[in-house]
Amino acid sequence: MRKSERSAAKGELLLRCHLCPHLCELRKGDFGRCGVRQNMDGAIRLPFAGHVATIALDPIEKKPLYHYMPGHQVLSLGFLGCNLACRFCQNWTISQSVKEAPSSPPKALSALELVGLLDQYAATGCVGVAYTYSEPVVWYEYLMELGTAVKEAGYHNILVTNGFINARPWKDLLGVIDAVNVDVKGFTEAFYQDVCDGSLEPVVRNVEAAVTAGLHVEVTYLVIPGGTDDPATFLAFAKWLRSLDPNIALHLNRYYPNYRMSVPPTPKKTLLKLKEKAMQELNNVYLGNIWVPGASDSYCSNCGQRLVRREGYRTQNEGLTALGNCKRCKTESGIILRRNPRKGER
Numbered sequence: 471m472r473k474s475e476r477s478a479a480k481g482e483l484l485l486r487c488h489l490c491p492h493l494c495e496l497r498k499g500d501f502g503r504c505g506v507r508q509n510m511d512g513a514i515r516l517p518f519a520g521h522v523a524t525i526a527l528d529p530i531e532k533k534p535l536y537h538y539m540p541g542h543q544v545l546s547l548g549f550l551g552c553n554l555a556c557r558f559c560q561n562w563t564i565s566q567s568v569k570e571a572p573s574s575p576p577k578a579l580s581a582l583e584l585v586g587l588l589d590q591y592a593a594t595g596c597v598g599v600a601y602t603y604s605e606p607v608v609w610y611e612y613l614m615e616l617g618t619a620v621k622e623a624g625y626h627n628i629l630v631t632n633g634f635i636n637a638r639p640w641k642d643l644l645g646v647i648d649a650v651n652v653d654v655k656g657f658t659e660a661f662y663q664d665v666c667d668g669s670l671e672p673v674v675r676n677v678e679a680a681v682t683a684g685l686h687v688e689v690t691y692l693v694i695p696g697g698t699d700d701p702a703t704f705l706a707f708a709k710w711l712r713s714l715d716p717n718i719a720l721h722l723n724r725y726y727p728n729y730r731m732s733v734p735p736t737p738k739k740t741l742l743k744l745k746e747k748a749m750q751e752l753n754n755v756y757l758g759n760i761w762v763p764g765a766s767d768s769y770c771s772n773c774g775q776r777l778v779r780r781e782g783y784r785t786q787n788e789g790l791t792a793l794g795n796c797k798r799c800k801t802e803s804g805i806i807l808r809r810n811p812r813k814g815e816r
């Protein structure tokens with residue numbers, strides 16, 4: 471990452487953080503908009519690095535990742551803070567906690583301890599770590615340290631992110647990440663600016679960069695009534711994803727009121743309508759945060775054979791060969807059943 475730069479304004483020495491598009495200019499002692507990076511001792515630092523907010527063993531489907539190592543577990547690490555301020559945030563108690571709410575005390579976790587936990591849980595089907603819950607990328611240096619140790623130990627690194635980070639650190643981060651889910655909050659600049667305190671363009675660029683780099687990429691989109699459910703905008707979003715890869719897995723999630731947004735939950739019929747629209751462009755569109763029989767299952771794009779059945783976070787391989795092809799017509803599904811992260815396979 472480019473070094474933080476110094477500038478003098480009103481006679482005061484400011485440091486600029488180049489990690490995300492906010493490019494915060496910080497006076498001595500100031501924290502950035504993410505609430506975790508600070509101008510400290512003449513550099514931008516993470517005063518609480520070495521600590522995580524939560525640790526939990528989760529099904530990989532919960533991230534959500536449906537096309538990567540289905541049926542396995544990952545050790546989820548949650549971090550305080552976020553560089554966006556989405557009014558509908560479902561994880562605001564940790565993402566915004568450093569800014570405005572009390573939080574539970576962070577837990578110390580070194581890279582060595584993390585690898586020790588992975589060794590301990592490997593027998594239960596745990597294949598790696600998911601950096602998740604709020605926004606991991608603002609912990610960039612700590613993330614790189616953990617991710618490098620995890621990869622060297624032969625485990626998978628999974629990133630669940632808003633994708634709001636500058637191009638250079640994103641490129642470097644992708645070097646240690648095996649699979650990513652990017653939460654695209656909406657598909658207009660106005661929505662990002664008015665509701666999320668961010669911008670869309672860097673997110674679009676970063677999803678494209680991850681696909682180009684050959685990473686396993688899935689995308690989440692929260693359908694908010696009156697916010698992100700406009701059919702024309704949604705169609706443009708689906709067409710953009712198609713231009714990247716028609717097999718990309720898109721998770722359409724139901725919104726529930728939370729944090730600073732109180733509009734009622736997304737109607738089921740809106741989700742079904744948008745799913746149908748997206749399926750005109752994409753082969754794999756799933757509904758989340760709502761139970762609709764069959765809406766979370768994977769089907770062969772060629773012959774329609776059900777490949778994976780999902781109920782809640784339980785998965786059952788019904789129609790995949792060991793190589794991830796359709797058992798009936800042998801078409802490649804794009805679902806990765808196994809991979810050795812140590813070999814850096816893409």
Ligand code: SF4
Nearest residue numbers: 487490493494502504
């Ligand atoms: S990562 Fe944090 S400190 Fe750095 S520019 Fe973004 S919001 Fe500001």
